[in-house]
Amino acid sequence: MNVYLREGGDLLPGDVVIKWIGRSDLTPVPRSVEFVVKLIDGVQEKLKTGASIWSGRENLRYEIVKTDREQPLGQVQGKNQQQAMRVTALLHRCASVARPLNSATILTDTTLGAIYRACGAYMPVASDFAVPRFTCFKGHAPSYPIAQALQEEGAALVLRNGSITAMRLTDMARxxxxxxxxxxxxxxxxxxxxxxxxxxxxxxxxxxxxxxxxxxxxxxxxxxxxxxxxxxxxxxxxxxxxxxxxxxxxxxxxxxxxxxxxxxxxxxxxxxxAHAFESNEGAQESRSRLWxxxxxxxx
Known part of the structure; x- marks a missing residue:
């Protein structure tokens, strides 16, 4: 349940983070985290949309894309009722491909890594491959045509040791x-x-x-x-x-x-x-689910 507010420091206390889920996917944005925090000690001001956090086993940088303040927990600390907030964050270096573009991106005879850079994502792609043409119109999220380019290549993105690799599905299965x-x-x-x-x-x-x-x-x-x-x-x-x-x-x-x-x-x-940690009446529970x-x- 490690959530840092800056790289290598300002760890949110364990009693503030109620629940944490880290997800790993074969998608254009291969990592995401979701966690629930108690709104004490100015936590809400530190976890605003657009802010960066560092989290997970690999301690990667994530960008907060959504906060959802929940109903009061029914607990009182001092004079204030306790509330919780659910935070969703995407891998920082890939988050831009999940946003609609301000202008169209049309490329020919390019590579997957060049597509990521053109869409504002500065994550190097190992085992890169050629893409004959790529089109993403204004107002559309690049993640969808990127997924199509991967499908036409019979490949998926794998994040290991902080780096993305384009791996063919046949090689992955072997x-x-x-x-x-x-x-x-x-x-x-x-x-x-x-x-x-x-x-x-x-x-x-x-x-x-x-x-x-x-x-x-x-x-x-x-x-x-x-x-x-x-x-x-x-x-x-x-x-x-x-x-x-x-x-x-x-x-x-x-x-x-x-x-x-x-x-x-x-x-x-x-x-x-999906790997989850949850605090339950002072005890921490942990579990994983694999699809x-x-x-x-x-x-």
């Missing part, structure tokens, strides 16, 4: 497991080929000559158009991670999105990892 849960599978599980055919389309496009270009069309699925895409991009777009299991465990902050967990002999990729998925390549 990683050695960081943990083995055991031979008995007691996780929550969802499985539906029917929904997969609804949610994972086959893609097609049109080339410069006007000819139809097809991706994977072997199964009866929804069909969706992607402009100016080649066969490789169309096939990559149908290769996705599908959430299949959810695992609750004791706190395991060392496991993050992009890692592989073995569950009952099956290797699954962590799509989202796991497997690689589906729509043929």
């Amino acid at each position: 990683q050695a497991p960081v943990a083995d849960i055991g031979q008995v599978d007691s996780s929550a599980k969802i499985e539906s080929e029917f929904l997969q055919h609804q949610d994972i389309p086959s893609y097609y496009s049109v080339d410069d000559t006007g000819a139809i270009v097809l991706g994977h069309m072997g199964q009866a699925r929804r069909v969706k158009f992607i402009p100016r895409a080649d066969v490789r991009q169309l096939r990559n777009a149908s290769c996705v991670l599908v959430r299949s299991k959810t695992v609750d465990s004791t706190i395991c902050q060392q496991y993050q999105a992009g890692d592989v967990i073995r569950v009952a002999g099956e290797n699954l990729v962590i799509i989202t990892a 796991l998925g497997k690689l589906i390549n729509a043929q």
Whole structure:
């Protein structure tokens, strides 16, 4: 539950932070934190929208994007009723891609790292890849076309040791497991080929000559158009991670999105990892929840 108001200092006391949740995702903004604090000792003035905090196991810098002051807690300290405030913060160096742009960003023959920089996010991207074209109009958040560019490359962003890496999903799924849960599978599980055919389309496009270009069309699925895409991009777009299991465990902050967990002999990729600490009548409780998925390549 470490929340610092400046890098390396001004730690919020443990009795002020009631609840803390850190999330790791395979998204254009790969880290976020949400925490609840008691409004004492001028805490509200220090945690304003736009302010920076440092938090989490990696002690990364986050930007506060939302505060939500809750109803009184029913407790009195001195002459004042105690209130709490919920704070949401995004990874500082990527937060700008979640905001609508003031002006359009249109790039050709560029890279993913250059797209981040053009959108105001100064996070270097390791294992960068070429993006033939990128378009994000004024008033739109860049995170959506960035996610599309990653999908067409069959890749996702992984944050490790404070740096972002673009990793292909096939390489991600082939990683050695960081943990083995055991031979008995007691996780929550969802499985539906029917929904997969609804949610994972086959893609097609049109080339410069006007000819139809097809991706994977072997199964009866929804069909969706992607402009100016080649066969490789169309096939990559149908290769996705599908959430299949959810695992609750004791706190395991060392496991993050992009890692592989073995569950009952099956290797699954962590799509989202949430790690939570909560103060309950003086005692601290901690837990983690992992959303796991497997690689589906729509043929």
